[in-house]
Amino acid sequence: MNPITPVPTEIPRTSSPLTQRTMRAVVKAQAGPGAEIREVPVPTVGAGELLLRVLRAGVCGTDLHIFEWDRWSQGRLRPPVTLGHEFVGEILALGPGVTEFRTGERVSCESHIVCNHCLACRTGNGHVCQNTKILGVDVDGGFAEYVTVPATNAWRAPASIPIQVAAVMEPLGNAVHTAFAGPLAACNIAVTGCGPIGLFAVGVARAAGAARVIASDVSPYRLDLARRMNADAVIDAAKEDFVTRVSEITDGRGLDGVLEMSGSPQAMRDGLAALRNGGRMSLLGLPKEPFELDWNRLVIFKGITLYGVIGRRMYDTWYQMDNLLGSGRLDIRPAITHVMPMEQFAEAIALLRSGSAGKVVLVPWGQSA
Numbered sequence: 001m002n003p004i005t006p007v008p009t010e011i012p013r014t015s016s017p018l019t020q021r022t023m024r025a026v027v028k029a030q031a032g033p034g035a036e037i038r039e040v041p042v043p044t045v046g047a048g049e050l051l052l053r054v055l056r057a058g059v060c061g062t063d064l065h066i067f068e069w070d071r072w073s074q075g076r077l078r079p080p081v082t083l084g085h086e087f088v089g090e091i092l093a094l095g096p097g098v099t100e101f102r103t104g105e106r107v108s109c110e111s112h113i114v115c116n117h118c119l120a121c122r123t124g125n126g127h128v129c130q131n132t133k134i135l136g137v138d139v140d141g142g143f144a145e146y147v148t149v150p151a152t153n154a155w156r157a158p159a160s161i162p163i164q165v166a167a168v169m170e171p172l173g174n175a176v177h178t179a180f181a182g183p184l185a186a187c188n189i190a191v192t193g194c195g196p197i198g199l200f201a202v203g204v205a206r207a208a209g210a211a212r213v214i215a216s217d218v219s220p221y222r223l224d225l226a227r228r229m230n231a232d233a234v235i236d237a238a239k240e241d242f243v244t245r246v247s248e249i250t251d252g253r254g255l256d257g258v259l260e261m262s263g264s265p266q267a268m269r270d271g272l273a274a275l276r277n278g279g280r281m282s283l284l285g286l287p288k289e290p291f292e293l294d295w296n297r298l299v300i301f302k303g304i305t306l307y308g309v310i311g312r313r314m315y316d317t318w319y320q321m322d323n324l325l326g327s328g329r330l331d332i333r334p335a336i337t338h339v340m341p342m343e344q345f346a347e348a349i350a351l352l353r354s355g356s357a358g359k360v361v362l363v364p365w366g367q368s369a
Contacts, residue, residue: 085142178259258281
């Protein structure tokens, strides 16, 4: 059983969001560490938008960066802004011009709002749009009772999947994008870094028919979660030599692919060393600082393909997610370790900081578990 934090019962608000003037939200109110729960205006639905009642929201490493006000956050955010870029909601109202949805539908959301006019967008690469705005970063997000989103960013959450899974389709999409950036079927695949997206990637690679999925991390807790996600083998990189163990597991053939989720320079070096000639590495993890790499030995002379991952391909990745979840072969629930009330946002951040949680999902005010 996964350790699920119980959610206390709360009496829902009785007023309609169309007449209710204020709501509760987790707000980055000012520059500096922390965030606070504030009463803020209920958003007004505009042309081409949906008004959603937030049902569940996932906490991400990005939220931790924002909470701690690191260098990236200082250069990107312009407080005040309501946080939260992973969420699922119920449609309460349609803005003018929206015809493809109806009220009452449950939708997950693509967090990247793109311009649809730049070269990347016009060539089918909107995930690297140079004008991207992100929900919960650049515009108000889903750590709130209600949120408005562009209708083009809404995705009907499969009715067959649990609500907490629907809440984290956005980060699941990162795992799917990373995994499907190269061959998977009948391949030896390693996932380096078993945070929530790495754990999701273990499940995705298995569901897509990988011959072996090897998970590595330096945290025994996360490696145990990788086992629950049915990794074929786990490597404790703090105690074992990654390259040697991979050689043993693959009978000396090495890896066909590495899904790099940690941002650790050593994990990247080890992953490249363990790849067979002609293998591929898909990189989602973010190194904290630039680092040296033996490009000749580890990349060029081995004919390695490197693929940098940002977001989800819109909307190829979402269709792939839908198909995987609908097939019944992908179950990410073992990686969702905590479900907590949204007012415990600070406690959720502390769990992430301590490394003693997988994916944490928040339940907004007025919603029951």
